[in-house]
Amino acid sequence: MLYIEDIEYFDLVVIVNGCEVCRRVPTHQRLLDFLRDDLRLTGTKEVCGEGECGACTVILNGETVNSCLILAVEAHGSEIMTIEGLSHGQNLTDLQQAFIEKHSVQCGYCIPGMVLSAEQLEHEQAQPDREIIKQGLAGNICRCTGYHKIIDAVEQKGDR
Amino acid sequence: MKYYRPVSEPELLDLLGTLDQSNYTLLAGGTDLMPRFESGMELPLHLVDLKGIDCFSGINDRGDNIEIGSLTTIDALRKSDLIHQSFQALWQATDQFAATQIRNRATIGGNICNASPAGDTLPPLYAYQAQVRIIGPAGERQVPIADFISGPGKTALNPSEILFSVILPKAAGFSTFYKLGLRQAMAVSVINFAVVAVVDREKKVFNKLTIAAGSVAPTVKYLNKLAGALQNNGNGIDGIIDLVDQDISPIDDIRATAAYRRKALKNILAFTLKELVNKR
Ligand SMILES: Cc1cc2nc3c(=O)[nH]c(=O)nc-3n(C[C@H](O)[C@H](O)[C@H](O)COP(=O)(O)OP(=O)(O)OC[C@H]3O[C@@H](n4cnc5c(N)ncnc54)[C@H](O)[C@@H]3O)c2cc1C
Ligand code: FES
Ligand code: FES
Numbered sequence A: 001m002l003y004i005e006d007i008e009y010f011d012l013v014v015i016v017n018g019c020e021v022c023r024r025v026p027t028h029q030r031l032l033d034f035l036r037d038d039l040r041l042t043g044t045k046e047v048c049g050e051g052e053c054g055a056c057t058v059i060l061n062g063e064t065v066n067s068c069l070i071l072a073v074e075a076h077g078s079e080i081m082t083i084e085g086l087s088h089g090q091n092l093t094d095l096q097q098a099f100i101e102k103h104s105v106q107c108g109y110c111i112p113g114m115v116l117s118a119e120q121l122e123h124e125q126a127q128p129d130r131e132i133i134k135q136g137l138a139g140n141i142c143r144c145t146g147y148h149k150i151i152d153a154v155e156q157k158g159d160r
Numbered sequence B: 001m002k003y004y005r006p007v008s009e010p011e012l013l014d015l016l017g018t019l020d021q022s023n024y025t026l027l028a029g030g031t032d033l034m035p036r037f038e039s040g041m042e043l044p045l046h047l048v049d050l051k052g053i054d055c056f057s058g059i060n061d062r063g064d065n066i067e068i069g070s071l072t073t074i075d076a077l078r079k080s081d082l083i084h085q086s087f088q089a090l091w092q093a094t095d096q097f098a099a100t101q102i103r104n105r106a107t108i109g110g111n112i113c114n115a116s117p118a119g120d121t122l123p124p125l126y127a128y129q130a131q132v133r134i135i136g137p138a139g140e141r142q143v144p145i146a147d148f149i150s151g152p153g154k155t156a157l158n159p160s161e162i163l164f165s166v167i168l169p170k171a172a173g174f175s176t177f178y179k180l181g182l183r184q185a186m187a188v189s190v191i192n193f194a195v196v197a198v199v200d201r202e203k204k205v206f207n208k209l210t211i212a213a214g215s216v217a218p219t220v221k222y223l224n225k226l227a228g229a230l231q232n233n234g235n236g237i238d239g240i241i242d243l244v245d246q247d248i249s250p251i252d253d254i255r256a257t258a259a260y261r262r263k264a265l266k267n268i269l270a271f272t273l274k275e276l277v278n279k280r
Helices: A031-038 A094-101 A111-124 A130-136 A148-159 B009-018 B033-038 B074-078 B081-086 B088-095 B108-114 B122-127 B224-229 B237-247 B258-278
Strands: A009-016 A019-026 A057-060 A063-066 A079-081 B002-004 B024-027 B046-049 B059-062 B065-069 B131-136 B139-144 B149-151 B162-169 B174-180 B191-200 B205-214
Touching: A019 A031, A031 A057, A057 A111, A063 A111, A094 A111, A094 A148, A111 A130, A111 A148, A130 A148, B009 B046, B009 B131, B059 B081, B074 B088, B074 B108, B081 B088, B088 B122, B088 B174, B088 B191, B108 B122, B108 B162, B122 B174, B122 B191, B122 B205, B174 B258, B191 B258, B205 B224, B205 B258, B224 B237, B237 B258
Parallel strands: A009 A079, B002 B046, B024 B046
Antiparallel strands: A009 A019, A057 A063, A057 A079, B059 B065, B065 B162, B131 B139, B131 B162, B174 B191, B191 B205
């Protein structure tokens, strides 16, 4: 949370995972903190807080963004999808299933962001090759897996 | 901090007229501003978001020129056929810029106004002899990009002025961009440069050559000594590459030493120029 002395508020209206949400938020609140603290959508993670790691990735009006670099007020009037909005209940997407089958997850901290970036990549390009997958996931850092199994999962999903 | 999102240019100018210049900050993609706020920089009293004004973004064909709105994102430039076909160096700079999430937010105007010596769109813009279009309460003016940026983080914007767009003359010639970072993605440039050239393929000489390099001085620098020596010439590039030294003043920092920057720039530039002039 950014520090500020004179707090001003803003009546925010956003669509989060398909539901309209109206909340009064401090103007200096980051979208990341709004999602995690106010809406309790804690699938979106914070690691670096400066745009380097991608753990806080969400989809804003159809584009992946780092929610740590955006104020909640900037999202006013927008549609946001977080990792919680991706699956339908227990029905995982093919890509999420592929992450499980390929054992692509270790500690899991990077995975929500990784999955959203991969979903977005596949949305733009039906069968990305490994090089394109690497470029598409370049904004997401993983400190556990060494990436190979993550790329395997995205590649396998593309093959289906 | 009060947040504003004007939706038209007149509304923006009216708003800025009512605010005390020292108290507000303009917000584009926020990819430079937000990390600064997060590392403790004091927040402004007023934050004016430019993203609500449609005429600030877009790439427009204006006959002899193209005009790029300051709020155009790096990703939009990267996906533009016009940029890809006619402004290769700029396209390459956007393709090697950070990664998807940042490219989706970061704007060309933010990159220019941030005026970092390492800004990746800057060497191409300098090499194309781009002009920036500025709007403000006193009307509109246009200046060459090299006059607009005066030092790290410093620009020629007066109080209440806004960068509206950047204008690139078409038919500049063939262009190419090179970025040396410490890794492939998400890297701040250790050096970067752009070359715009018209080459006589028969004689293997440069008819026209402009070179602009970044991260080797407080602002992007034209390498005019070397480019001048290669005018109507294409031979012995290795022998005259040291002319580069006369136009640059790199420093040591956490990413590289000054000596490394000099050497890397000269080696990669010599290689690039030789390829250009000898290409069939
Ligand atoms: C993880 C990460 C990776 C990055 N990688 C790169 C990279 O590879 N290459 C690179 O060059 N940069 C990189 N950057 C830096 C940054 O993304 C760019 O400089 C970007 O272009 C800034 O644009 P913005 O729209 O986000 O600017 P903002 O942060 O919104 O604004 C930057 C400054 O410009 C001012 N400003 C913005 N628009 C206007 C306008 N129209 N008129 C007047 N003033 C204006 C703002 O007030 C502010 O002072 C990176 C940043 C991060 C966080
Ligand atoms: S927490 Fe946002 S990019 Fe790292
Ligand atoms: S699985 Fe641990 S950081 Fe990626």
